[in-house]
Amino acid sequence: MAKTTSSTIDEDSLLTSHEVGLLLQVDPSSVNKWVKAARLRAYRTPGGHLRIRAGDLLTFLRQHNMMVPKDLSKVGMRRLLVVDDSEFELRSIERLLKPYAHRVELLLVSRGIDALVQFGFFNPHAVLLDVIMPGLDGIEVCRRLKALEATRSVPVVITSAHLTVEMEHQALAAGAAQCVDKPIGIARLLAILQIDEQESSILTAQTIV
Template sequence: MQQEGSTAMTDQLYTTHDISRLLQVDPSTVSKWIDRGILMAFRTPGGHRRVRSADLRTFLITHQMPVPEELGSGTVRLLAVDDERPVLDAIKRAFKPFAAQVELQTTTSGVEALLLVSEQKPHGMIIDLNMPDIDGLEVCRRIRARKQMEGVRLITMTSAHTPEVVEQSKQAGALACMAKPLDVQQVLELFRVPLALSAKR
């Protein structure tokens, strides 16, 4: 059983009624989101459903809904997957200036990435397309096949960046395909733009 405290310790927990008041929707609507697996939740020992603030924020961003001020801040959890350790080290260095906004985890294995995404429930994944154990496209397909992982944003990266590869990535369920070396600003924009759009609505 995964420790509930493995995510950011500042994560606040919300009941379905808290969320209904916050978003001004019926509590039954919130329950339906949870039942459909599009809003991540867990049950307390007493059987009550609770939603972490980070997961609620991810749900709102993914579905382009306005994010209330109390959810507007907080770190974005990313998982980077590449079989080459120097590439991951370079990504870590690139994200270091944004440590207050991004919590970055890395792995060199596509198989391990599939386990970590279930355990850690990151907001997004950056996945190398060319890996020996399981390639990036297959990682994307397997994650997209899991209803409860619908809110995780998938970004692929490759040193052989072509329109064909971009199209293959999108067909596999990726939001974008980026060229190596990774442009960190572009990655951050993929998480910030929906917030900006929501604020304008």
């Protein structure tokens, strides 16, 4: 069987014992022993074959302080698209999330049109969108994202340093999940990305080069 590559593995990918062995450079029998000892979570197909979810494998490796293969390094990563015409705001969010670089992948853009262009390439789990920007403002960008079936399921969070009731009503009507005042704290950012702050702070994975 060909070696599984990072481009084909996501959090919910199901791997065989052989594939896990190739990734970790161990004998598949060791993988089966971990499963039998209930150290590594696994599932059985109707035919009785073991399948291991990539996300569960990553959790197992981190819990046991084992090296994370390069092909698994981005499994479980949360992608955040941040759109703001203020360089200061973009860099502030970048600094806040730097300690969580093992869990969060950032794309920072300064124009609404760039957000629409880059969205399909980046495929974010959430969008943090400033309201007042030159050209397309945040409300219009949100409206366009929600108009397309391929992008409407991704939560959009509208931000502003001067959030008003009217602005909030417009954002929610455009499909925003919520509106948040600036400055945004790390706890709110992690909540938007659905990352457990306590768990993430202790899971510092190493990567095999």
